[in-house]
Amino acid sequence: MILAEGEIMKIPKKFFPIFLLGITSFITDLSSEMMMPLIPLFIVSLGGGGLVVGLAGGMGDSVASLLKVFSGYISDRVGKKKWLVMCGYTLSAFAKLIFPFAHSGYDVVGARVLERVGKGIRTAPRDALVAGYTEEGERGKGFGIHRAMDTLGAVMGSFLAFVFLWVFLMDMRDVFLIGAIISFFSIIPLYFVKEIKTEKIKSKLFEGVAGLSAELKKFILVASIFALGNFSYMFFILRASIEFEDGIATVVLLYILFNISYAIFCVPAGSLSDRIGRRNSLLVGYIAFAITCLLFSLSISKLSLIPLFAMYGLSFAFIETVERAFASDLCRRFERGTGLGAFHTSVGLCAFPASMIAGFLWEYSSYHATFLWGAGCSIVASLLLVSLVRE
Known part of the structure; x- marks a missing residue:
């Protein structure tokens, strides 16, 4: 038996399984973020x-996204999630x-x-576990705890890269190797995560997706x-590198x-x-991202990149946390894996054209066009969120 919950972290006992999943995400992101700002x-x-940067940024997420709905569906089909998360x-x-x-x-x-294929296999069943450990009124906090631990690992990883x-004046290849070795330790906490068994669904995949609620589809x-x-994020890194030529370490600090x-x-x-509603909170994230992109599109000073990267982090905190909680709320319990898989797949499939469009605009127009595209899509999404989606 591992240490009692209170001896590890002062969090409510009911959130302890999420804490264990958070440790795995912490180690994984520590490993990943030693590499990601350097890629x-x-x-x-x-x-x-x-264009190659766009391929690296978008193709992996899109290919992985094709797996998310399948892994989510399979987890609902067999009524178990943990084994897919470990794989x-x-x-x-x-x-x-x-x-x-x-x-x-x-x-x-x-x-x-x-x-990213590994991420595609684990994401939907893992998020279904997080949702299953919480009641609806606390689900936003549950996802917030998990995302915070995930991101703390990212902070540590990027700091180690710096x-x-x-x-130590290491070569980038050496940093990649150290990060790869660390990633294997992320598997250990999963052995202590309690499985959540759910009713096995009998519908076929496309029947299950078609049967999702209208509000979730919107x-x-x-x-x-x-x-x-x-x-x-690679385009934000490239934008900073324009201002800090030959300053890889400085760019990593901004990350x-x-x-x-x-x-x-x-x-x-x-x-x-949890208090003011998912829609209102998500709107904060979308608008913050639009403002961030608009400011990045301008000719800015080195000093101004500091608040801009902080604002980029704030917008992502709202978007990544609230979108998952919102999608979970709109799913019925027995189809949560399928519903979250459909959500992640659809969003992830858009990552490829998003980064390819950004790369094309960057290479054949300018970075200004890349960030204006991001701001425009965010503004459109904000308007549709207000007009189409109800909680």
Whole structure:
């Protein structure tokens, strides 16, 4: 038996299973974020351009997203979630071992796709577990706790990347290898996570998706339109690198700031959505993202990047936390895996065109056009959220 809940973290006993899932996410993101801020810079160092960066940022998430609805459906079909979660985290850990040995931008794209496939397998059943451990009135807080721990790992990971690059003067490949090794430790806490058994659904996949509530379908439509403009973080990194040429460590520090802001606001965002409603809270996130993109599209100073990356983190905290809680609320308990899978798949499939459009605009027009596209999609999604979706 592991330590009592109160000895590990001062959180309510009912949230302890979410805490265990959070530890796994913490370690995984610590590993991932040692690599992620370096990937666009690594691709450029290997001779890749904006389109290859767009491929790396969007293709992996889109391919993985095709699996999310299937993994969610399978978890509902068999009435168990945990085994799929473990498979997903394990595959991602092995995929990360490819990054240190990449020799071209397209090698990086391939490794990124395989790593995201692991994410595609685990995400819907894991979110179904998080939703299953909480009541509706506290679900926003539950997702906020999980997202906060996930993002704390990201803060630590990107900070370690900075230390390895700036203090120890390591090569990016060495940082990738260390991150890959760390990722295998994320599997251990999952052994202590209690399975939630649900009624096995008997419908076929497409029947299950078709049977989802009308409100959930409208919400998925709105979230997908937003996702078309929610291009990869890699473009924010590239934007900062324009101002800090040959300053990889400084760019990583800005990425750390983004993750700190993200981590700080996750739980407040979730708790706020429990009090004032999911729609109102999500609207805050969408509008904050639109303003952030508009400001990034301007000719800005180095100093102004500090509040902009903090604002980027705030917007993501609201969007990532509240969207998941909102989608969970709109699902019936026995179809939560399928419903969350459909949500993640639709949103994720939009990641590929989002990043490809962003990459095309960046390479053949300018970074101004890339960020204006993101702002425009966010404004449209905000209007549709208010007019179409009810709680």
